[in-house]
Amino acid sequence: MAMIYCRECGYRHSDKAKACPKCGYVSNETLTSRANKLVNGKSIVVYLLLAWFLGVFGAHRFYAGKMETAWIMFLMTTVGFLLVVPVFISAIWALVDLIIGICNIGTPENIFNK
Ligand SMILES: [Zn+2]
Known part of the structure; x- marks a missing residue:
């Protein structure tokens, strides 16, 4: 499990989370697609x-x-x-x-x- 930063609010959370626990931002980008x-x-x-x-x-x-x-x-x-x-x-x-x-x-x- 890796920790990622929310692209919307910068909150650090697990990459397994479907959405940012703080602001609810949903990222559909995986690490591979970003790389x-x-x-x-x-x-x-x-x-x-x-x-x-x-x-x-x-x-x-x-x-x-x-x-x-x-x-x-x-x-x-x-x-x-x-x-x-x-x-x-x-x-x-x-x-x-x-x-x-x-x-x-x-x-x-x-x-x-x-
Ligand atoms: Zn967020």
């Missing part, structure tokens, strides 16, 4: 796959249109790989992005909208 929703033509699933497989190169950030930080990650991994430490930082960064992405799988607009 499959495209935001500006982009998919959170693609984002997560890029973060997992190519995250150290900033691929997921290029995909999300966060170009400045994407280039920083890319350069830390490519140019910085001889120094080891920048690649390590880039890997941690990619992991954090991945975790944040997983937390927002039902709310992809949080990832793709600044």
Whole structure:
């Protein structure tokens, strides 16, 4: 069982509830349908796959249109790989992005909208 936030009033309740216990808002969207929703033509699933497989190169950030930080990650991994430490930082960064992405799988607009 997962806890979700009511889209109408923000009240936190079980995703098993048919309607929000506080305001009665009925959501007919499942987690899967929300995860499959495209935001500006982009998919959170693609984002997560890029973060997992190519995250150290900033691929997921290029995909999300966060170009400045994407280039920083890319350069830390490519140019910085001889120094080891920048690649390590880039890997941690990619992991954090991945975790944040997983937390927002039902709310992809949080990832793709600044
Ligand atoms: Zn509510």
